[in-house]
Amino acid sequence: MKVVGLAGWSGAGKTTLLTRVLPLLTARGLKVSTLKHAHHAFDIDHPGKDSFEHRAAGAGEVLIVSGRRWALLHELRGEAEPRLAELLGKLAPCDLVIVEGFKRAVHPKVEISRAANGKPFLYPEMTDVRGLICDLPPTGWAGPLVHPDEIEAAAALLLAAAAPLAAVQDALRADRPLAHEAPPQPVG
Numbered sequence: 219m220k221v222v223g224l225a226g227w228s229g230a231g232k233t234t235l236l237t238r239v240l241p242l243l244t245a246r247g248l249k250v251s252t253l254k255h256a257h258h259a260f261d262i263d264h265p266g267k268d269s270f271e272h273r274a275a276g277a278g279e280v281l282i283v284s285g286r287r288w289a290l291l292h293e294l295r296g297e298a299e300p301r302l303a304e305l306l307g308k309l310a311p312c313d314l315v316i317v318e319g320f321k322r323a324v325h326p327k328v329e330i331s332r333a334a335n336g337k338p339f340l341y342p343e344m345t346d347v348r349g350l351i352c353d354l355p356p357t358g359w360a361g362p363l364v365h366p367d368e369i370e371a372a373a374a375l376l377l378a379a380a381a382p383l384a385a386v387q388d389a390l391r392a393d394r395p396l397a398h399e400a401p402p403q404p405v406g
Contacts, residue, residue, distance in 0.1 A: 219311055219312060219313065219314075219315065219382070219383040220313065220314050220315070220377075220380035220381060220382055220383065221306060221314075221315045221317060221325055221326070221380060221381060221382075221383055221386040222314070222315075222316055222317070222325075222326050222327060222328060222348075222376050222377075222379045222380035222381070223316070223317040223318070223320060223321070223323070223325050223326065223327030223328070224236065224316055224317070224318050224327065224328055224330060224376070225318075225319075225320075225321040225327045225328070225329050225330070225340060225344060225347075226321075226329055226330040226331055226340065227331070227335055227337040227340070229332075229335050229337075230330045230331055230332050230335050230337070231330055231332055231366055232318055232330055233318075235330055235351065235366060235369075235372060236252065236316065236318070238369045238372075239369060239372055239373045239376065240252075242369060242370065242373045243314065243373055243376075243377075248312075248313040248314055249311075249312040249313045249314075250312060250313065250314045250315075250316065251309050251310070251312045251314070251315045251316075252315070252316050252317075252318060253302075253305060253306065253309065253315055253316075253317045253318070253320075254317075254318045254319060255317075255318065255319025255320050256319075257319070262289070262291070263280075263291060269282050269291065273291060273293055277293070278292065278293055278295065279291065279292045279293070301323075301390065302317065302320045302323045302325065302390050303386075303387045303390035303391050306383060306386065306387060306390075307387065314376075314377065314380055315383070316376065321340060321344055322344070322345075323390060324345045324346055324389050324390060324393060324394055324395045324396075325346060325381070325386045325389065325390060325396075326346050326348050326379050326380060326381045326386070326396065327344070327346060327347055327348065327379070328347070328348060328349045328350070328351060328375055328376055328379050329341050329344065329347050329349075329350050329351070329352075330350075330351040330352065330366065331350065331351070331352040331353075331354075332352065332353055332354075332366065333352075333353055333354035334353075339352075339356050341359075345395045346389075346395040346396060347361070348361065348362065348378075348379035349361055349362035349363070349364065349375045349378070349379050350362070350363050350364070351363075351364045351365070351366055351372050351375065352365070352366070353365060353366055362375055362378070362379075381396055
């Protein structure tokens with residue numbers, strides 16, 4: 219099981235890229251999971267549904283299952299948000315986990331950026347960036363670089379940037395980037 223992050227500003231195209239890359243990876247026979255951090259209160263359940271009412275009444279966890287899928291809803295009820303290392307441990311075994319969000323966490327990641335977004339690159343401030351997917355390359359970047367429309371190359375970059383789960387969890391728990399590979403540094 220390997221882990222890689224996909225980081226970028228809102229509107230940079232993270233979800234669009236993932237919806238194009240995931241079919242390529244799964245067509246290669248890879249089992250891929252995603253882990254998405256939401257920056258706001260979210261709910262996948264709605265008033266009037268039994269599962270919502272169970273949580274509203276005080277259930278700490280509600281497991282919903284059907285013939286097509288299952289979901290476990292866990293209410294934090296004042297507890298701290300779980301850290302990325304813990305959340306990765308909750309996923310079923312797979313070949314690759316792509317983490318969207320958690321851009322400040324110390325796991326290997328690829329940054330996506332679009333010039334039209336008008337935002338600066340994150341990699342100078344973000345740890346463990348192993349590649350860029352962008353339409354306008356920054357001056358001085360020395361690491362791997364892929365255009366957002368090069369989906370095969372983007373998939374290859376994500377796979378190449380991924381690191382084994384145990385190493386990622388150790389780095390996250392120690393709050394330091396993976397020791398065996400330094401993130402690319404800008405030149406000049």
